[in-house]
Amino acid sequence: METNVNLTFVNNVTGQAEYNFVHFLDKAGKPDVLDIDALLSYDLVVNTLPAVELRNLNIKPGQHNIFRVRAPQGYLYLRQDAPTSYGSMLALVREKGSAALLHTQRFPSQQKLLAGTYEVELLTMPRIRQTVTIKPGQATTVQFAPPGVLSVAQDLQGFGSLYVLEQDGSQRWVHTLPEGSSKISLPLQPGRYRIVFRMKSASGSQFTDVKDFTIKSNLTTTVKLFN
Secondary structure, three states: OOOOEEEEEOOOOOOOOOOEEOOOOOOOOEEOOOOOOOOOOOEEOOOOOOEEEEEEOOOOOOOOOOOOOOOOOEEEEEOOOOOOOOOEEEEEEEOOOOOOOEEEEOOOHHHHHHHEEEEEEHHHHHEEEEEEHHHHOOOOOOOOOEEEEEEEOOOOOEEEEEEEEOOOEEEEEEEEEOOOOEEEEEEEEOEEEEEEEEEEEOOOOHHHHHEEEOOOOOOOOOOOOOO
């Protein structure tokens, strides 16, 4: 049985919260008794993540009313064993099939979630998206490979982009280089990449430079343009 969750009794006429109680179980596993005004009409909000609602409580005055809500919870554990060149890393959590952001969680940390299926998006470069299942009373772990670093030491004005090379040979945009300077030091997930760059002073598109390179965890890869 779940406990230690805030229960909100919402006046379903005014929409205002009338009572907030953090659920309690005694040593015998029994909940305590709450005294509320039975003359009002309530919706019960169980403040899990996401919340569970029980609408239009049928409270009978002068009686012991019992309401049961199914709200099993597990844990999303974002694991990070050591600092990385990203600095602070975040993950965006959404319910599966929903575009709405449910929760933003920082690495490393652990967060209780309602049992179910979620989409977790790691703000790495490129971003990593995983579908995870949270099971009651269990922790589901999400982690990422330590990044490496792309270093371009040349200070060139121009137009360039960075792409990740997929296993099928296609390229997917990752990052646009600043027009004012090609000099960058950029953390990237391990993998194969391509940089495409043309100097601002070039007299035609045929003077575009294309270079493929590989990023490995915890290592710096230096790319020299037009070399």
